[in-house]
Amino acid sequence: MGTGVGITAPFGRLLRGLRQSRRLTIEELAEASGISGRAIGDMERGRSRRPHRVTMRSTSGPPRPGPRWATPRWRRRTAITSPGRTGRAPAGTTTRWSRPRPLRLAGTAGDVRQQAWAHAYLGWLRDTVDDLPAAADHYHRAAELFTEADDVNGYLQVSCGMIRVLRGAGRAQAAVETCRGIMDTLADARHRDRIPPNVREFTALSAVHSVSFVHLGEGRWEEAVDALRSIHGQFDDRGWHKQAGKVHLHLAHALARLGERAEAAAEYQAVLTLESRVPEDVRDEAHTGLTALTTGRPVPLIRFVQ
Template sequence: MHWLKAEHANWLAAFREAAALGEHAEVGAVGAAMSPVSDHWVTAGHWVELFDAAARAAAALGDTAARTAHLNDLSWAHWVCESDLPAAAEAAGAALELARATGAEVQQARAHLRFSVLRDADGDAASAAEHCRKALDLFIAADEINGYLPACNVSIHLLRRAGRVDDAMATHREVMDVLGDPRNAARIPETTRVLTALIATYHVSLVPLNLGRWAEAVDVLLPIRGALETHGHHRPAAKVHLHLGHALTHLGRRAEAEAEYRAVLAFAGRVADELVAEARAALAADSPAPPTVFE
């Protein structure tokens, strides 16, 4: 990852030249190589361009399997990097259609998982849950643990929002058990292991927060404080600081809370303005009244 970031300008220029020259195999190879990297470098700024070019290259080569995978990556990039829901849904829909036509279980699962996230963002909880369930079932059928775990993380979020707190916490325990099982050591890349645990813990932290169990919320959030930003996941990273600040304020630990609110201010320009404004208002208040409902 260090080399990719250090040599970013050079290899991206070479990639663009290959795409312009119609060197489809080379473009596709870069797309495939970047797929497992992208989620750990969300802020790179080129993922939509890269995966779109890779999908087009695969189409030119008539490589349906590769095109399907690149379209799923493109859907991820449109949503996670650009917050472009229509474009993300279009790419996921194309991927799902191709995956169904070819019987590609893993790519079907990936497309369903993308749709689960997108439907949730669009406020359609029932459709989000249905797509997530399909993704989980397909990942299980394909014995694809590195797809199953992210689907579990989405499930934690959906279960918690549906009020199924016990099920959400049980799914979190399952994720952590799978990550900690020695039999899975060689199956899960270390970078995936770390990010999966961080995201699972972030999602489950909303359980004690919404139950008003402030000390428990602090205990859950403190170990992941400052970790998500290293992967470029700025929004959840900022919310960890913000939620930690609110929980500490509820506990009367004002000085510690102020440090967390100030940490949120450092995300200005990288996260939604309302998150920074909420932290700034908490710092300015003589007697802050932190929220009791969290999302």
């Protein structure tokens, strides 16, 4: 997910089951979560994989404070509460978000693993409307609950999505620590037989790729090079050309910043070799960087987008 945890039809059934177990109507859940009733209905039936941004932004409310897990009081809470909305309501208007209702989708009486998936799901929804502090809030709680439920695969899945969200929320160090937690979990001998090999490989690739954007965005070029070299060629081997192109491109940018011009030029050329298998903007960026290197000019600064 460029968006963390995705929606599937089985997840829609889980959402419906959780809603019904709390005796909530779709309208009540819509009011508590800020998602339109129609969007929730479509998700429960598996008809929608991504809610419409306009629908989800149809109401706004008071600005949201920073992540709540920084406070001990929030750590003791087990029920989901409705995250605050970003943005401000127009002057002179009232909004139903002025007094958020508790979201009872997963309460203290529910199964811990179901609560974890509910938080992961709500984090994904907040991510789709760029409410990254709220998304990080839910993902973090989901990771805690997956740990409590001893569900290592759920923990790995939600933690991978959390790296990008934490980075977007300006919590670079927390993103790096999350990646370390993932790698420590993968290396733990207790989980050797619990994590399927394909999940282990994909998780390691995704986590390192995601954290490389943190290093790039912070200008930590040596850390970025180390991360990208550790996964160099692995996306190519799997035929994932779009991701492979970005690894080559970003490694070239980082190497150029460190003065490794010959190696950087080789990585830019690797992007161009992929031709139409990578997006045009990636090829254009590689061409610009290669031209700058060959003419002795500085490589232009760019914004690293995952």
